Amino acid sequence: MMAKTAGKTPRAARFQPLHAPPSGAPPLLAGLPAADTKIVLVLDRKLLRRAARTMLLLAVLAGLVWLLPRITPVLTMLTTALLLTTALDPLVTFLENRDLPRTTAVVFVLLLALLVGLILIRLLVPVISQEVQSLAAAMDAKAFEQIITRLKGELAGKIPLLRLQAIDEKMTAQLQSLVAGFLQNAFAFMLGLLSAAPNAVLVAFMVFFLLKDGRPLKKALIASVPNRYFEMALLITHKMTEQLSRYLQGQLLVAAAVAGLSVLALYLLQVPYYFFIGVLAGLANVIPYFGPIVGAVPAILMALLHTGSLNLVLAIVIAFATIQLIENIFISPYITARSVELHPLAILVVILIGGSLLGMWGMLLAVPVASLMKVTAELLIWGVRNYRLSD
């Protein structure tokens, strides 16, 4: 006699004795099944299915934890390709709108990007090598000492009460290593951008296929979603792509504008290496709150190292503050780049996590990836609230 109790019986009642205990059983054993009693475990299908699903989920999670560190470079390339695809897609759509077939439009856009890349490399590589050499010369101990002495003189002139004896030799050495380390890191990053050429070819292939076959791929992925979640999945995917695309395009435009303005300001102020520092400031601007500060530091250091003039430092600070003001008042509101808002603390944490996982690339990718995760979470919550997910 096996009772079928699926979904109805309370858990405590799922262990059912096959036979009732004999009526003459001793009182001590009352309530316990007799020795010859068979116990039939009645497991309902729902419970089994849930257990199987949980185990599968755990197995997938364990697999991911094992796999993720091993495929980090691939994931970085894929994320970069996805972000680039999102940024370039409007350009392809624009060309398609002008009656160009999709594949031709993709090839045209990628060739254009390649051309711009090649021109930049052609222009930048000789300048970089020259600037790295002169940087090494500037880091020469004697030259550095001269700069510090000049700086001391200027500081004494400006602030007579300052005890300049405090800036002793040890401090000078520490300052020198700090400045050298910072500048070398900045230049290593710029060089790293250029030396990533082999990966860039792979990323370009990924971008090509994502731009060309992105829609059929998305359609095929959505096709596997069960009917009950289908409309929700479709709408969420669309909203997510739309928001992220708007955010990324805005960020790129703002970064380009800030880079352009910084290069111009630093050129006018005659700061050495104005081009790299300006581009670095534009790139750093992608990181909200901290980016502008990170962008201004190399320019200030460079001005201190080369001229030792505090007036120039002040001028650079004013220039960067003005650029930030222009960005916040005139550029961002029109581009609506700040549609995905993250708390400053969250930004700090994700940048640190990105930096510890993937270095400088991780720091640059951290905010867009975190924004993507935030948008996904918000839309999932919206979906759960607005759709009836069970019958």
Added chain:
Amino acid sequence: MNRENGAPRTATKNPLWGNIFRRKSNTAEDVLSTLRQVPLFSNMNDSELREFEKLIHQRHFKAGETIFWEGEPGVGMYIIQHGAVAICKHSRNDVRETLVRLHDGEFFGELALLDESPRSASAIAEENSRIIGLFRPDLFGLLERKPRLGNKFLFQLALIIGERLKQTNTEIQNLRAQLERSEVVL
């Protein structure tokens, strides 16, 4: 919801004279022949229909399965390829009232192509059904990429909505006349 005049057209398949070099699969040809039956696509040629074929999603629903619920945000329209769908409203006591039954070649939910307002009724498959879905994000994408084709579709959609409006007006006028007559009788 639309009910076409007359029986839906079926694609003629002739093994002797059929184009054996045709590269399209049977399913794709089925989709094209279904789209040809729908008034929304009546002004389109084959190459334009193929553009829409790239956008649509084919779904299979079991008998009794819900396609969408009343009150959910609308995403797009559905065309019945094979099967039957009931459009229903649920009363407060959760009693289901069927408003209309739709069959092969008929479509529903087309207003959701325009905005995200909540569905005014639920759609439930009455038998195992193969259904084609055309959704707003894909239509908006088409409008950006191929505005001429998108506009052609939107014009047809406007015509159909206008036709419905005319029918609704006629029905309201008839009801008002009935009401006036009944008041005279009373």
